[in-house]
Amino acid sequence: MGLFDKLAGWLGLKKEVNVLCLGLDNSGKTTIINHLKPSNAQMQDIVPTIGFSIEKFKTSSLSFTVFDMSGQGRYRNLWEHYYKEGQAIIFVIDSADKLRMVVAKEELDTLLNHPDIKHRRIPILFFANKMDVRDALSSVKVSQLLCLDNIKDKPWHICATNALKGEGLPEGVDWLQDQIKTMRT
Amino acid sequence: MSESGSDGGKWLDAHYDPVAGLYTFSSCVDLADLSGDGESRLVVGDLGCGSYSMKLKVYRGTVLMSESTLLDLPAGLVAFFMDLHEPRIPAVAVASGPCIYVYKNLRPYFKFTLPGLEVNTLEQDVWQQVKEGQIDPLTLKEMLEGIRKKANIPLSVRSTRFLSLETSDMDAFVQLHNQQPIRRQTVITCIGTLKKSTADEDGVSCLVIGTESCDVYVLDPEAFIILSKMLLPAAPITMDVTGQFDVEFRITVACRNGNIYVLRRESDKPKYCIELSSHPVGLVRVGKNVVVGCTDESLQGFTQKGKKLWRIILPAPVITMAAMDLPTRGFQGVLVGLANCEVQLYRDKNLLSTFKTPNVVTSICFGRYGREDGTLIMTTKGGGLMMKILKRTAVFDDRDSAPGPPLAQSVRLNVPKKTKLYVDQTLRERENGLTMHRAFQMDLSRLRLATAKAYVKALESSLTPMSSSLSEPIKMNAVVQGLGPSFKLTLNIQNTAACRPIMNLAISFLYDESLYRMRNPYMRIPLLVPGLIYPVETFVECTSDKGISDIIKVFILHEGQSSPLLTAHINMPVSEGLMLS
Numbered sequence A: 001m002g003l004f005d006k007l008a009g010w011l012g013l014k015k016e017v018n019v020l021c022l023g024l025d026n027s028g029k030t031t032i033i034n035h036l037k038p039s040n041a042q043m044q045d046i047v048p049t050i051g052f053s054i055e056k057f058k059t060s061s062l063s064f065t066v067f068d069m070s071g072q073g074r075y076r077n078l079w080e081h082y083y084k085e086g087q088a089i090i091f092v093i094d095s096a097d098k099l100r101m102v103v104a105k106e107e108l109d110t111l112l113n114h115p116d117i118k119h120r121r122i123p124i125l126f127f128a129n130k131m132d133v134r135d136a137l138s139s140v141k142v143s144q145l146l147c148l149d150n151i152k153d154k155p156w157h158i159c160a161t162n163a164l165k166g167e168g169l170p171e172g173v174d175w176l177q178d179q180i181k182t183m184r185t
Numbered sequence B: 001m002s003e004s005g006s007d008g009g010k011w012l013d014a015h016y017d018p019v020a021g022l023y024t025f026s027s028c029v030d031l032a033d034l035s036g037d038g039e040s041r042l043v044v045g046d047l048g049c050g051s052y053s054m055k056l057k058v059y060r061g062t063v064l065m066s067e068s069t070l071l072d073l074p075a076g077l078v079a080f081f082m083d084l085h086e087p088r089i090p091a092v093a094v095a096s097g098p099c100i101y102v103y104k105n106l107r108p109y110f111k112f113t114l115p116g117l118e119v120n121t122l123e124q125d126v127w128q129q130v131k132e133g134q135i136d137p138l139t140l141k142e143m144l145e146g147i148r149k150k151a152n153i154p155l156s157v158r159s160t161r162f163l164s165l166e167t168s169d170m171d172a173f174v175q176l177h178n179q180q181p182i183r184r185q186t187v188i189t190c191i192g193t194l195k196k197s198t199a200d201e202d203g204v205s206c207l208v209i210g211t212e213s214c215d216v217y218v219l220d221p222e223a224f225i226i227l228s229k230m231l232l233p234a235a236p237i238t239m240d241v242t243g244q245f246d247v248e249f250r251i252t253v254a255c256r257n258g259n260i261y262v263l264r265r266e267s268d269k270p271k272y273c274i275e276l277s278s279h280p281v282g283l284v285r286v287g288k289n290v291v292v293g294c295t296d297e298s299l300q301g302f303t304q305k306g307k308k309l310w311r312i313i314l315p316a317p318v319i320t321m322a323a324m325d326l327p328t329r330g331f332q333g334v335l336v337g338l339a340n341c342e343v344q345l346y347r348d349k350n351l352l353s354t355f356k357t358p359n360v361v362t363s364i365c366f367g368r369y370g371r372e373d374g375t376l377i378m379t380t381k382g383g384g385l386m387m388k389i390l391k392r393t394a395v396f397d398d399r400d401s402a403p404g405p406p407l408a409q410s411v412r413l414n415v416p417k418k419t420k421l422y423v424d425q426t427l428r429e430r431e432n433g434l435t436m437h438r439a440f441q442m443d444l445s446r447l448r449l450a451t452a453k454a455y456v457k458a459l460e461s462s463l464t465p466m467s468s469s470l471s472e473p474i475k476m477n478a479v480v481q482g483l484g485p486s487f488k489l490t491l492n493i494q495n496t497a498a499c500r501p502i503m504n505l506a507i508s509f510l511y512d513e514s515l516y517r518m519r520n521p522y523m524r525i526p527l528l529v530p531g532l533i534y535p536v537e538t539f540v541e542c543t544s545d546k547g548i549s550d551i552i553k554v555f556i557l558h559e560g561q562s563s564p565l566l567t568a569h570i571n572m573p574v575s576e577g578l579m580l581s
């Protein structure tokens, strides 16, 4: 940890990071982010996101600003406009939606090949969400189908989650926090 | 997940199960949100293999969610909204035999049977007599056979079945059936839906059914009464329905006689007829046009009034066809499944994309499946199930990907505007055509005359004589140089043959020996290479001092032949040297 970070920690100032939350529609992005927010700020009903929405939450040492993008086909072309600002990516997959695993892979590949992402060592956190659903694929199977092993030049991590109960989320967020802290400021 | 060749990677291979055990046709497949959760399901009327194991199957994503047994082979299947209840969940109608089975929430809900057809009264009488015991089965058989030959109303199924029985089985059959009245039933050949009064996506729809008896019925979705009955000249095989029953509608029916008929609201008879050159296999409406695939391996486009727009030849016979509508991207096309294991996508007559399938595709269905708008679902001859998803970034260029005339051919040429001069000229030509033609003919004759005269003159003065022999074509011209009394005579000889040299030629001169003296009046000509000009020179001396001149005749001869190949007359000039001296 750098001196500035220590200083900031003592002063109660937290380092700000911009995170992009991407993934197909209905994968559970909004539900996940909702769960990470302080309980008094949580929403009761979650509706499909239109365009995108900006949410904030804090961990022990970081202050996250999350761009919760809509995953609907017609809004997916908005994603790339925020790639430059993003310092980390959360990619959410509905592990119960086997049919659209190819679509998720296609969008992930497009993301990884985008000029604003391709040459950056930007950390990517994968949430294999909806693990509670019967017949849902395991996180290992999801990472196989998405060919995550091919990502060599970026740190990545996958965890199985249940966003309704918040299971698996802390593990992922801890990993992301560690990654961001080791990144150069 | 491979990207298949010429479709340029437009489709994502989402799922393929080669042993799904689905045996069906495009008419028995539909996509609908059967549970009202925003996720479309796949509903399939599975024909099974053989005359059993017919099933109604429902898929969610890649898994079979439910199946229930069907009583008869399905001829068609549609999902439709039959009422206004909330939540908006469509019902499923399966047409088999003379009945329509309606399922709600995937449970049997209602069965509609088509009205019976007129029964032959003679046949009825005969069976009545059997019932009363007046005639025995053998007489019955004779009488029925008589009726079958003569009657214009065909026999019922019961009678035809009876006629096919062995004598030993007849009694039992009669015992079993003679209590029931005779009925004659038709069967459903195709089924479609027609919005009742609104064009809304989830508006209530009527069922439209075509029957073997050449009728088309429109059924009320709630009461299942016949709202309208229309008659076709032939049995329908497939149809497309558009519009609203209460406002205006159009039913386009492909029939077994090779014609397509268009039925409208106002009339119970077809309004338009398209006569095809071969039998239709599939019919898809794209906007206001109809695209038909025929047994002669062609795909043809027609306007809704039956005007033929185009016809193209397909690489293999058509197996099945389906519309590809993608309203979110404003795309409309036609998918054609071919016997060579290819599926082709056409927009009008332009081939946009082709992909190979592992087996012949027997049914195609495109639409919203699950949460994906552009899903293509196909089943194969071997019972396989294949699902592809159109890429978000896929674009179909308007250009035809089929080999054919180059694009440049359709580029408009920059033809200049018609100028006033051009218009005047055209007018003049139109008005004075006759005189212009005459003037031209006269000028032409004059030209010919002038040419002939010049030729004669040239012949007479031997300007540049040519040999008329085909085997030894030679051209010669003669030049006389000098003032006299000595002249130099140069003969330029050319072999005009394409490639054959000429040998053994000689030149000899004939002249008045009292006037001229020639150094060598007989010369041999070297071998003449084609094309080159050979100058042959000799000297002539004029011996007279009287200031007169004469002609010298030149002959080119072939050695050993007496008739010359070519002759020329040279008009010698007057010798001036002597006069001066």
Ligand SMILES: Nc1nc2c(ncn2[C@@H]2O[C@H](COP(=O)(O)OP(=O)(O)OP(=O)(O)O)[C@@H](O)[C@H]2O)c(=O)[nH]1
Binding pocket: A023, A024, A025, A026, A027, A028, A029, A030, A031, A032, A046, A047, A048, A049, A050, A069, A070, A071, A072, A092, A129, A130, A131, A132, A133, A161, A162, A163, A164, A165
């Ligand atoms: N069973 C189960 N359902 C989940 C889980 N996470 C989210 N859902 C449900 O999935 C649906 C979609 O969740 P959203 O958070 O709106 O999905 P999204 O990714 O934000 O969708 P868009 O905003 O359209 O891109 C909701 O009905 C959630 O209740 C999970 O872990 N398990």
Ligand SMILES: [Mg+2]
Binding pocket: A029, A030, A031, A047, A048, A049, A068, A069, A070, A071
């Ligand atoms: Mg959302």
